[in-house]
Amino acid sequence: MGYLAVLENIMMALQVVVLIFVIVFSAGLMKKAENGAFPAFFTFAMLSYLLSDLYIIIYTFLRPEDRMPFAADEIAECAALLLLIAGIEAISKEQRKTVSFGSLIFSLLFTSANIALWIVWSGEWVQDIVFGLPYFYLIYLLVAMLKRSGAMSETEMIATLMPCTVLFLLHVFQIFVTKPLLGSALDATCFALEIGVTEWFFWKTWQNLQNKEKESGERALYLSVTALLWTVLVCYMNGGVLYVAAVGVNTMTLPLMLAAVKRLPGDKKPEEMNPGEKKEQGES
Amino acid sequence: MVYAENILICIAVPLAIALMFLRGAVRRFDFAFLSGMVTCLLAAYIGGFFAQVSGMGAENVSIFLSPIIEEIMKLLPVLFYLSLYEPKDTELLQAAVGIGAGFATFENCCYVLSNGAQNLSYVLIRGSAVGVMHLVSMVALALGLHLLKRYKVFTFSGIMGALSLAVTFHATYNLLVSEPGVSTYIGYALPILFALILYAQTHRYIERGE
Numbered sequence: 001m002g003y004l005a006v007l008e009n010i011m012m013a014l015q016v017v018v019l020i021f022v023i024v025f026s027a028g029l030m031k032k033a034e035n036g037a038f039p040a041f042f043t044f045a046m047l048s049y050l051l052s053d054l055y056i057i058i059y060t061f062l063r064p065e066d067r068m069p070f071a072a073d074e075i076a077e078c079a080a081l082l083l084l085i086a087g088i089e090a091i092s093k094e095q096r097k098t099v100s101f102g103s104l105i106f107s108l109l110f111t112s113a114n115i116a117l118w119i120v121w122s123g124e125w126v127q128d129i130v131f132g133l134p135y136f137y138l139i140y141l142l143v144a145m146l147k148r149s150g151a152m153s154e155t156e157m158i159a160t161l162m163p164c165t166v167l168f169l170l171h172v173f174q175i176f177v178t179k180p181l182l183g184s185a186l187d188a189t190c191f192a193l194e195i196g197v198t199e200w201f202f203w204k205t206w207q208n209l210q211n212k213e214k215e216s217g218e219r220a221l222y223l224s225v226t227a228l229l230w231t232v233l234v235c236y237m238n239g240g241v242l243y244v245a246a247v248g249v250n251t252m253t254l255p256l257m258l259a260a261v262k263r264l265p266g267d268k269k270p271e272e273m274n275p276g277e278k279k280e281q282g283e284s
Numbered sequence: 285m286v287y288a289e290n291i292l293i294c295i296a297v298p299l300a301i302a303l304m305f306l307r308g309a310v311r312r313f314d315f316a317f318l319s320g321m322v323t324c325l326l327a328a329y330i331g332g333f334f335a336q337v338s339g340m341g342a343e344n345v346s347i348f349l350s351p352i353i354e355e356i357m358k359l360l361p362v363l364f365y366l367s368l369y370e371p372k373d374t375e376l377l378q379a380a381v382g383i384g385a386g387f388a389t390f391e392n393c394c395y396v397l398s399n400g401a402q403n404l405s406y407v408l409i410r411g412s413a414v415g416v417m418h419l420v421s422m423v424a425l426a427l428g429l430h431l432l433k434r435y436k437v438f439t440f441s442g443i444m445g446a447l448s449l450a451v452t453f454h455a456t457y458n459l460l461v462s463e464p465g466v467s468t469y470i471g472y473a474l475p476i477l478f479a480l481i482l483y484a485q486t487h488r489y490i491e492r493g494e
Contacts, residue, residue, distance in 0.1 A: 037435040037437075040431050040435070041431070041435075044428065044431070044445070044446075044449060045445075047449065048445070048448065048449050048452060051449070051452040051453065051456060052452065054456060055452065055455065055456050055459065058456065058459055058460060058467065059459060061467075062459065062460075062462070062463045062467055063463075071348060071455075072348075072351060072451060072452045072455030072456065072459070073452075075352070075448045075451050075452055075455070076448060076449070076452035078444070078445075078448050079444075079445050079446075079447075079448030079449045079451075079452060080445075081445075082441045082442065082444050082445030082448065083442070083445035083446075083449075085441040085442075085445070086432060086435075086437045086439065086441055086442035086445055087437075089437045089439060089441070089442075090435040090436070090437045093436075134441070134444075137441060
């Protein structure tokens with residue numbers, strides 16, 4: 001096992017430790033039931049994430065020479081995303097009543113661009129398309145909810161979109177680059193841009209966590225889940241030492257999400273509900 | 285060569301006849317147990333087909349393909365029951381446990397008949413590891429579906445999320461026991477450990493349901 005594999009495993013083990021803490025705390029929130037439906041889904045999502053990490057670590061130790069085909073770690077990552085989707089669907093029923101076409105088109109373009117790059121890098125087109133589908137729906141949900149909850153203004157969204165477009169172009173350009181020095185320079189530039197966008201999400205989440213308004217918990221949650229998704233994509237976009245660093249950044253989003261989950265408001269009391277919600281509650 | 289269909293007939297007939305004399309939760313469990321055994325046979329057919337098509341070796345099939353096929357097959361009767369009969373939470377759990385236990389029992393029967401049952405310690409490990417693993421993955425799946433129902437997000441993404449969680453657990457177990465050594469022992473202990481954790485989490489809600 002090379003030094004990079006050892007480094008990767010150390011970082012993964014660190015993420016496992018962080019995940020165990022996150023799961024223990026979120027299971028506590030789930031039992032208290034003060035923060036609504038989301039902690040339950042979040043706990044299961046983090047459990048999936050933990051299983052994915054464990055699978056990678058076990059696989060690297062038991063079969064270091066074999067390349068994983070259609071493997072369980074990707075299924076577990078999908079499970080985590082799907083459970084986060086279910087959680088967001090549970091807390092945003094009211095705001096999701098109409099389809100946001102702008103978010104749908106953005107999500108389609110963004111996911112297609114990512115899938116195209118994954119196919120170029122891995123050559124596994126069926127797998128990349130299948131596993132791209134949960135990303136498509138989660139990105140749609142997140143963009144729609146970031147907009148509707150007021151977590152990000154239109155200007156901020158456009159400002160975030162610009163480095164994403166530049167990143168895509170740089171990665172496409174990188175495919176045709178043959179000189180190693182230029183390739184390394186491009187890698188470093190892309191990574192700097194990716195970390196810049198991550199920091200932006202971190203800062204916005206932190207701002208909302210500091211805010212005492214009732215809605216800021218929900219906003220912080222959408223922003224932190226976006227940060228998680230973005231850092232997962234950053235991991236896919238990098239190799240070698242940069243991948244290890246990306247996993248480290250990805251780990252940092254986990255406690256951030258937990259902090260946002262803790263700030264979520266609980267289910268409405270009967271006196272706070274409008275007649276429609278009361279009726280829906282009565283039906284259950 | 286194991287004649288799995290013949291084994292199924294031999295075990296299933298008394299259970300099927302017993303259905304006539306049973307009522308309530310016991311009948312539900314008996315039927316779920318039978319469904320689990322049939323599901324196991326169907327999963328073996330489908331697994332065999334995919335193994336042929338993909339050209340993977342037996343070990344790779346058990347690590348990469350079997351968990352996906354078996355968990356999808358186990359999910360189908362639970363989903364069928366859930367959408368057709370709208371069961372209560374405890375009823376759903378009982379059905380899931382029955383399917384898991386039936387699946388594990390039939391798989392173990394076929395395994396013991398083809399490999400012999402002379403070595404007691406190996407048979408014990410087989411029963412408490414693979415057998416419990418199928419049970420644990422079904423209980424986890426039922427809990428996931430219960431959660432989706434409770435929060436009214438019984439959507440495709442939610443169901444797939446719960447299914448993927450069960451698949452990953454199954455795949456991790458298969459990977460751990462695929463190589464001899466310490467990993468195998470960890471793999472054997474994993475289902476029992478998870479069964480205890482799940483019991484600690486669910487026993488209050490099972491008693492409340494009763």
